[in-house]
Amino acid sequence: MNPVNYVILSAVLFSIGAIGVLVRRNAIIVFMSVELMLNAANLAFVAFARINGILSGQVIAFFVMVVAAAEVVVGLAIIVQIFRTRRSVSIDEPNLLKH
Amino acid sequence: MNAAVQAGNVGETLVFWICAFFSVLGALGLIVSRKAVHSALWMALVMINLAILFVANSAPFLGMAQIVVYTGAVMMLFLFVLMMVGVDSSDSLIETIKGQRVAGILLGIGMGLLLVFGLGSALTNSTSVGLDAANGVDKGNVQGIAHLIFTDYLIPFEVTSALLITAALGAMVLAHRERWIPRLTQMQLSRARFAGSGHPGNLPNPGIYARHNAVDTPALLPDGSTTDLSIPGPLVARGGIRPVDHAEVDEVAAITDGGQS
Amino acid sequence: MNPIMASAPALFTIRSVDYRAISPVLIILAVALVSVFVEAFVGRSARRPVQLVLVFGAFLATFIDLITLHATRLVTAAGSVAVDGPALVMQGAIILLAALAAMLMAERMVDPSGDPFAARASSLPGSVDEAEFSARGYFQTEVWPLLLFSVAGMMLFVSANDLLLMFVALEVMSLPIYLMAGMARRRRLLSQEASLKYFLLGAFASAFFLYGMALTFGFAGSVNLGSIADAVSAKPSQSGLLLLAVAMLSIGLLFKVAAVPFHQWTPDAYQGAPTAVTALMATTVKIAAFGALMRVLYVAFGGIRWDWTPMLWIVAILTMVVGSVIAVTQSDIKRMLAYSSVAQAGFILVGVIAVSGKGLASVLFYVIAYGFATIGAFAVVSVVRDASGEATHLSKWAGLGKKSPVTGAVLSLLMLSFAGIPLTSGFIGKFAVFSAAIANGATWLVIVAVIASVVSAFFYARVIVLMFFSEPTEATASVVVPSAFTTIVIAAGATVTVVVGIAPQPLLDLVNNAGLFLR
Amino acid sequence: MNVYTPILILGILAFGFAAFSVLTASLTGPKRYNRAKVDAYECGIDPTPQPEGGGRFPVKYYLTAMLFIVFDIEIVFLYPWAVAFDRLAFFGFCEMVVFIITVLVVYAYVWRRRGLEWD
Numbered sequence: 002m003n004p005v006n007y008v009i010l011s012a013v014l015f016s017i018g019a020i021g022v023l024v025r026r027n028a029i030i031v032f033m034s035v036e037l038m039l040n041a042a043n044l045a046f047v048a049f050a051r052i053n054g055i056l057s058g059q060v061i062a063f064f065v066m067v068v069a070a071a072e073v074v075v076g077l078a079i080i081v082q083i084f085r086t087r088r089s090v091s092i093d094e095p096n097l098l099k100h
Numbered sequence: 101m102n103a104a105v106q107a108g109n110v111g112e113t114l115v116f117w118i119c120a121f122f123s124v125l126g127a128l129g130l131i132v133s134r135k136a137v138h139s140a141l142w143m144a145l146v147m148i149n150l151a152i153l154f155v156a157n158s159a160p161f162l163g164m165a166q167i168v169v170y171t172g173a174v175m176m177l178f179l180f181v182l183m184m185v186g187v188d189s190s191d192s193l194i195e196t197i198k199g200q201r202v203a204g205i206l207l208g209i210g211m212g213l214l215l216v217f218g219l220g221s222a223l224t225n226s227t228s229v230g231l232d233a234a235n236g237v238d239k240g241n242v243q244g245i246a247h248l249i250f251t252d253y254l255i256p257f258e259v260t261s262a263l264l265i266t267a268a269l270g271a272m273v274l275a276h277r278e279r280w281i282p283r284l285t286q287m288q289l290s291r292a293r294f295a296g297s298g299h300p301g302n303l304p305n306p307g308i309y310a311r312h313n314a315v316d317t318p319a320l321l322p323d324g325s326t327t328d329l330s331i332p333g334p335l336v337a338r339g340g341i342r343p344v345d346h347a348e349v350d351e352v353a354a355i356t357d358g359g360q361s
Numbered sequence: 362m363n364p365i366m367a368s369a370p371a372l373f374t375i376r377s378v379d380y381r382a383i384s385p386v387l388i389i390l391a392v393a394l395v396s397v398f399v400e401a402f403v404g405r406s407a408r409r410p411v412q413l414v415l416v417f418g419a420f421l422a423t424f425i426d427l428i429t430l431h432a433t434r435l436v437t438a439a440g441s442v443a444v445d446g447p448a449l450v451m452q453g454a455i456i457l458l459a460a461l462a463a464m465l466m467a468e469r470m471v472d473p474s475g476d477p478f479a480a481r482a483s484s485l486p487g488s489v490d491e492a493e494f495s496a497r498g499y500f501q502t503e504v505w506p507l508l509l510f511s512v513a514g515m516m517l518f519v520s521a522n523d524l525l526l527m528f529v530a531l532e533v534m535s536l537p538i539y540l541m542a543g544m545a546r547r548r549r550l551l552s553q554e555a556s557l558k559y560f561l562l563g564a565f566a567s568a569f570f571l572y573g574m575a576l577t578f579g580f581a582g583s584v585n586l587g588s589i590a591d592a593v594s595a596k597p598s599q600s601g602l603l604l605l606a607v608a609m610l611s612i613g614l615l616f617k618v619a620a621v622p623f624h625q626w627t628p629d630a631y632q633g634a635p636t637a638v639t640a641l642m643a644t645t646v647k648i649a650a651f652g653a654l655m656r657v658l659y660v661a662f663g664g665i666r667w668d669w670t671p672m673l674w675i676v677a678i679l680t681m682v683v684g685s686v687i688a689v690t691q692s693d694i695k696r697m698l699a700y701s702s703v704a705q706a707g708f709i710l711v712g713v714i715a716v717s718g719k720g721l722a723s724v725l726f727y728v729i730a731y732g733f734a735t736i737g738a739f740a741v742v743s744v745v746r747d748a749s750g751e752a753t754h755l756s757k758w759a760g761l762g763k764k765s766p767v768t769g770a771v772l773s774l775l776m777l778s779f780a781g782i783p784l785t786s787g788f789i790g791k792f793a794v795f796s797a798a799i800a801n802g803a804t805w806l807v808i809v810a811v812i813a814s815v816v817s818a819f820f821y822a823r824v825i826v827l828m829f830f831s832e833p834t835e836a837t838a839s840v841v842v843p844s845a846f847t848t849i850v851i852a853a854g855a856t857v858t859v860v861v862g863i864a865p866q867p868l869l870d871l872v873n874n875a876g877l878f879l880r
Numbered sequence: 881m882n883v884y885t886p887i888l889i890l891g892i893l894a895f896g897f898a899a900f901s902v903l904t905a906s907l908t909g910p911k912r913y914n915r916a917k918v919d920a921y922e923c924g925i926d927p928t929p930q931p932e933g934g935g936r937f938p939v940k941y942y943l944t945a946m947l948f949i950v951f952d953i954e955i956v957f958l959y960p961w962a963v964a965f966d967r968l969a970f971f972g973f974c975e976m977v978v979f980i981i982t983v984l985v986v987y988a989y990v991w992r993r994r995g996l997e998w999d
Contacts, residue, residue: 005223007157008579010120012219014127014146015572016212021131022565023204029136029182031561033143036174037127038568040150042575043166047157049579054229058578059159059241060248061525065571066162066169067260067953068532072567073174074267074946075536076560077181078274079543081942083553084185086486111884118891156884165956173949180945215605219576222601238964246964249957250972251376252439255383256529257957258975259517261982262390262510263533264950265397268986270540271946273503276995277483280493372969394985401989 007048015041028080032073039069115156123149140178147171158231161242304330317342324353379437382430382444385423385452386516392419393509400503412505413467419509420460427453436879440585441523443656446875447721448520451652454729455519458644459512461736461850465637466504470844471744477635478504478544486549501544507537508641515645519652522660522880524574524584524610527653531570531617534649535563538642542634547750555633562616562626570613576606577661587880589661600668607662607669614657617650620710621679624703628691631699636751639695640739643702644732651728655713655721660880666716673714674806681707681813689820694742695753697820698735701779704817705731711810712794715801718877723793725872730786730861734778737854740847741772745838752838758824760833765840771855773825778858780818786861793869947990954983 014037021034043062050058122145129142147170155163231241238244249257284292294300304319304327318341319330326344328336335341380387392415399411427449436443469476478501480494514534521527543556578584580602581592593603616623631639662669684704691697709731712724745752745761745768752758762769778787791814795807861868961968961976968975990996 004157004228005220005226006116006120007153008219008223009216010116010123010153011575012215013124013212015568016208016215017124017127017131018568019211019565020205020208022561023208024201025131027136028557028561029178029185030130030133030139032564033130033136033139033178035561035564035568037130037143037146038565039571040147040170042568042571043162044150044153045572045575046578047154047159047162049575049582050159050234051157051231052223052226052228052579053582054231054234055582056231056234056241056244057248057252057583059162060245060253061574061578061584062154062159062162063165063245063249064253064256064260064525064529066165067956068263068529070169070174070949070953071260071263071267072532072536072564073177074949075270075539076564077177077942078271078946079539079553079556079560081181081184082274082482082543083550083557086550086553109884111888114888115884118888152887161960169949169952169956173952177942177945177949180942184942218601218605222605223579238967240963242960242963243967246960246968247373249960250964250968250975251373252441253525254376254378254975255438255441256523256526258979258982259390259526259529259533260953260957261979262393262513263529263536264953264983265394265986266507266510266533266536266540268947268950268990269397269503269507270536271943271950272990272993272995273482273501273540273544275483275943275946276993277481277490278993280497371967373964373967373972375969375971394982397985397989401985401992 004048004052008045008052011041011044011048014038014044028083032076032080036069036073039065112156115152119149119152119156122146123153137179137182140175140182143178144171144175147175158235159241161245299329318344320349324349376439377437379435379444382433382435382437383442383520385426385430385456386513386520388423388426389419389509389513389516392416393506393513396506396509400506405499408502409500412502416463416505416509417460420456420463420512424453424456424460427456434876434879436522436587440587441521441526442517443520443522443586443879445520445877445879447652447655447725447878450725450872450875451519451648451728452516454648454732455512455515455645458648458732458736459508459515459641461740461853462637462641462645463508464846464850465640465736465740465743466508466635468637468743468843468846471746471841471847472546472750475546476500477546477637477743478541479546479549482544504541504544507541511535511537511541511641512645515649518649519656521653522586522656524577524586524589524657527657528567528570528574531567531653534646535567535617538638538646539563541638542630542642544638545633545635548633551633552635553633555630559626559630559634566613566616566623568613569609569616573606573609573611573613576602576609580606586656586661590664590880593662593664600665603662603665604668607658607665608672610657611654611669611672614650614654615676618647618654618706618709619703620676620706621683621703624680624684624706627703628696628699631702632693632695632753636695636739636743640736643698643735643739647702647706648728648732651709651713651724655724656878658713659716659721660878663716670714670716673710674803677707677710677714677806678809679707680704680710681810682816685813685817685820688817689823691820692755693753694755694758694824697755697824698738698742701817701820702735704813705779707813708791708794708810711798711803711806714803714806715794715797717797717801719800720794720797721877722869722872722875723790723797725875726793726865726868727790729868729872730778730790730858733854733857733861734775734785734787735854737851737858738772738775738779740850740854741768741775744768744841744843744847744851746841747836747838755824755827757836757838759827759831760837761840762825762828764833764837768840769828771851773828774855774858776821776824778862780821781814782818784859784862786858786865789862789865789869943995947995950986951983954980 018034018037018041021037022031025031025034043065046058046062050056126142126145126149130139130146133139133142147166151163151166151171154166235241235244238247304321316331316335318326318328320326326349328341331341396412396415399408399415403411431449433444433449434446466477474495480491480499480501482501484491484494511534514530517530518527518534521530539556539560542559543553545552574584577589581589583589612623619627630642634642658669681704684700684707688697688700688704691700709724709727712720712727742753743751745758747757774785778785781787781791795810798807957979961972965972
């Protein structure tokens with residue numbers, strides 16, 4: 002079992018996540034795709050830690066998890082706020098940000 | 101683990117291919133699902149499989165952290181939000197440009213091919229050192245991670261607390277509505293209830309009939325009369341009250357009287 | 362003795378941290394904590410004054426601290442923080458510009474209902490709740506701790522000598538700005554959408570940065586910039602991996618500097634966010650992002666500069682051309698300034714491409730000059746208003762110069778500086794950047810840059826012409842008399858632009874003496 | 881045998897059990913579908929439609945979940961610290977105290993702003 006396979010898998014997952022961000026329109030799905038990309042990066046870190054025999058790759062992946070969780074809290078707060086606003090407000094500015 | 105385990109390990113190969121299959125399946129499911137809830141469930145599948153792959157890569161602590169932080173907390177939060185904004189939310193927040201979808205797919209696939217083949221060719225000759233030696237230095241994976249976090253990565257560790265504070269502040273600012281009228285006490289509430297002209301006690305229970313056990317039928321009071329007070333407000337507003345068939349009421353009364361006399 | 366104690370394993374070696382050298386960041390972080398504490402325990406009416414004292418006190422203390430540290434050149438905390446000349450200069454600029462942006466955030470005179478932020482961001486727009494809060498004169502004072510955290514993140518971002526710390530600092534810098542961008546008092550839905558878009562694309566960019574970091578770790582076995590540089594010179598065989606890593610890292614950072622084709626968030630975020638926050642995004646974030654970009658490219662990947670400069674050439678040319686051309690077609694002043702900032706990022710990239718001490722100094726000069734002019738311009742935008750709030754549509758600016766000559770003159774001066782007209786700071790900046798690039802043989806790039814600046818001069822001139830050579834109409838907005846806060850910002854922007862334009866030597870000396878990045 | 885085989889066997893067992901249950905249910909169970917069976921059920925009357933254009937969303941659950949994540953992360957950091965506590969010495973103790981105090985500050989903020997109250 003060659004650990005490089007893990008790196009290749011991470012590249013595949015990262016690309017799928019990127020496609021999700023570029024293609025989907027739903028903010029929550031886009032955000033989940035970003036999370037997928039972060040997870041893919043973590044897999045790469047863990048695999049490279051093993052290939053290089055250096056533990057700090059795992060520590061970095063751990064920090065990434067923590068940072069990503071904080072990012073999720075902020076991002077979902079923004080998404081919730083915008084959904085609540087849209088549900089309750091008669092949208093008086095229908096042509097919002099363009100392009 | 102020893103070198104023999106690393107070299108020709110059938111078990112790990114199997115675990116890898118199974119988890120790789122499911123994580124790629126989950127990732128594809130995530131981006132093609134029509135409903136956001138389905139995407140979230142696919143995402144959870146990916147995360148669990150990645151946790152297994154972490155463990156398989158001599159990172160047991162990370163595997164557990166992945167389960168606790170990601171699958172346990174982050175995905176739960178995603179599902180909470182989905183429940184709140186509506187399960188079938190499909191809101192377009194990015195302006196649709198013609199051909200953007202196709203361009204996005206092509207761009208992503210191009211990048212994926214570049215990455216996969218670039219990495220594949222760059223790493224073909226690389227050999228894996230393995231983490232046995234690195235884990236052995238501090239006699240354990242978690243000990244080794246702790247060593248690094250609290251020495252080399254001291255500054256990032258302390259700075260993440262700033263991130264946590266920002267996150268909590270953001271959650272409070274955007275989602276918490278602090279009350280500006282003091283909360284009514286029990287006493288004030290009960291006073292208000294009796295001061296008004298409303299019904300101070302419980303309203304009568306819904307009507308119970310053998311033939312028609314439903315909340316939209318007026319209740320039968322002990323004296324044999326009926327009352328509309330038992331109907332829930334929303335049904336009244338919608339005009340959903342079922343008229344009482346007085347023949348039925350009389351019939352019930354007759355049966356009761358007949359039983360007694 | 363206790364037998365358990367006797368068999369205790371060896372202690373970990375603690376890495377020494379030079380707390381004196383990183384004290385500027387520590388001061389800001391400590392005051393940010395105090396500021397959260399104030400939010401918790403100080404009564405509602407006293408919060409705003411207390412927070413203002415804290416924030417400006419922190420900026421003042423940090424700036425003085427930076428001055429006393431000006432000769433420090435060291436790398437500390439296990440090689441993860443580099444306190445060197447460029448970092449100190451950029452930190453100083455970030456502090457000054459953040460203080461000016463904070464003044465815009467504190468302004469209460471231009472909007473009759475209060476400061477630029479929603480009275481309560483969690484209330485629904487137009488709800489009774491919101492009206493009640495506005496009527497009571499309450500303020501969302503959480504923006505102050507958020508601002509401080511963001512500034513701490515920026516300061517750490519420019520001095521991080523380790524990709525992990527850089528990533529954490531990037532998030533510490535960005536998350537508060539995502540939040541603040543969605544908290545505008547007026548046009549709240551627009552503001553919230555700006556926040557969402559900025560957030561999603563920012564998170565996308567940080568995922569690229571992260572994957573690049575993973576590949577770098579795979580290549581070098583470390584994320585420390587110095588160790589990466591050693592690995593780059595030691596083993597050129599895996600260059601495919603290395604190139605992918607550089608590309609991914611650059612994409613992540615180029616998003617933050619708003620280079621084409623990674624600029625899509627810029628116009629929306631700039632337009633929707635409260636103008637004070639836009640000023641923060643356009644100045645301090647840009648400085649921080651360029652600082653980090655140069656540190657990564659110069660320190661870690663300087664050894665393979667011939668591999669990444671072609672990529673950066675293309676990005677720079679695209680950025681200058683697309684930014685300038687699209688800016689010409691804009692009808693909203695904030696969107697125009699957004700595209701202008703894209704174009705300016707292209708000019709700054711020309712200096713980055715020089716990959717030399719001269720290039721570094723010229724970029725430092727440019728971002729500082731540009732930062733002061735930009736913050737002045739956004740301050741002017743914030744005082745031009747009509748009944749519905751800020752009048753950002755250009756049609757409302759027709760004849761404004763005749764109605765309010767001083768405001769018109771100041772904005773014209775700043776526009777001339779953006780366009781790079783002599784006797785303004787923008788001219789010296791462009792001159793420094795272009796000559797650094799020519800010294801490094803990038804003559805063709807400079808020719809493109811000069812053409813792009815001619816195009817960009819068009820739309821800057823258009824605003825001046827609109828203000829002074831057309832008659833005011835019914836729709837023309839009026840200039841609100843601001844309090845001392847905004848006045849100071851406008852005055853500072855204009856003064857720095859003129860003084861540096863006429864006598865650039867002190868600032869040139871400062872950036873030239875900053876020297877190179879340490880590793 | 882090696883270390884991964886038990887995991888694999890467990891996975892196969894779990895998957896097999898799930899597949900078996902689903903298949904058995906669909907093969908042996910009676911299939912009598914009618915409209916009433918797939919309808920939403922609410923006390924024998926037509927289901928109440930959900931509020932479309934208005935209605936309040938229970939944000940407080942969400943707030944609790946978000947605050948949970950923040951403190952969850954703190955715990956995740958505590959675990960390696962606790963495992964290596966004896967080798968971190970006093971300095972390591974101070975590091976963790978600083979970290980916990982900073983997170984406590986935000987706890988104080990949430991508490992004082994009544995973010996923890998359930999009403």
